[in-house]
């Protein structure tokens with residue numbers, strides 16, 4: 001996600017804070033200072049920072065269970081309205097999704113329990129009245145965790161409760177239909193949030209409602225697309241009309257090919273085997289220095305990834321995006337039969353995300 005500062009990493013999971021979060025802190029500080037002086041402003045900031053430590057623990061709980069199920073967690077991002085754990089893969093098994101989703105609220109309930117016990121031990125006369133203020137840190141944190149746990153259990157997809165609902169539906173019907181239904185329920189709740197926010201004059205509810213509405217739509221698109229990409233193979237989309245180079249070709253030959261085609265990256269083939277890849281970046285760098293006198297062999301990267309024509313588009317997409325590659329030669333056994341590039345896949349995805357693509361897939365597989 002853009003505009004997010006990386007603040008560290010835990011077990012290889014990057015922790016990022018969205019820059020709008022800094023606005024939230026500045027806002028709370030100024031409101032606090034205006035209402036009760038600097039000390040009060042700093043207390044509000046401390047309180048909200050501690051709440052976000054709890055949000056981070058909530059996301060880490062999701063991440064821990066995801067990793068236990070063998071899913072890779074790329075990063076955790078903290079936004080003013082909450083946190084997100086970004087996974088490389090979506091859990092497909094309903095039971096896994098339910099466990100991952102419930103781990104977050106469970107973390108908040110455990111925290112609330114600890115804080116409640118601590119509160120009772122320190123102040124046995126405490127009356128456990130709802131409070132959210134920097135002036136009463138311990139009780140406020142207790143209530144924050146209780147609210148965080150309960151709020152996330154609302155079955156408004158993509159909140160955790162909505163994910164449980166989707167997983168439960170997915171155990172009874174097709175994954176995409178389950179996602180669509182969960183999204184509809186989620187959007188119904190998000191409209192309720194917005195309406196409630198307007199009626200009771202709580203702008204925060206409106207913001208959360210808008211976010212849930214938007215996030216539900218975005219997640220639906222990802223789910224539909226991912227399942228389409230898992231049912232389509234490189235055979236269906238790879239570029240079959242392409243140029244390749246030989247290691248002994250000069251860079252001028254390569255430039256010539258690049259100029260007379262739309263191709264940016266070239267597989268380098270020697271004796272029928274792919275031995276390297278010459279990328280547009282490599283070619284440009286060679287021409288920027290004295291490297292242009294070289295042969296393709298000197299400039300090509302010999303560390304590259306290949307795919308088989310029967311691999312899914314999703315697998316190739318992940319390879320390209322996670323390793324920052326620009327091209328992958330597609331093989332049949334050892335023989336080069338095509339190439340896929342990010343641009344080429346994005347282009348295909350635009351087509352495949354249309355409804356007609358489903359018909360195309362069913363025709364092809366019949």
Ligand SMILES: [Zn+2]
Pocket residue numbers: 058059062104105152160
């Ligand atoms: Zn959660």
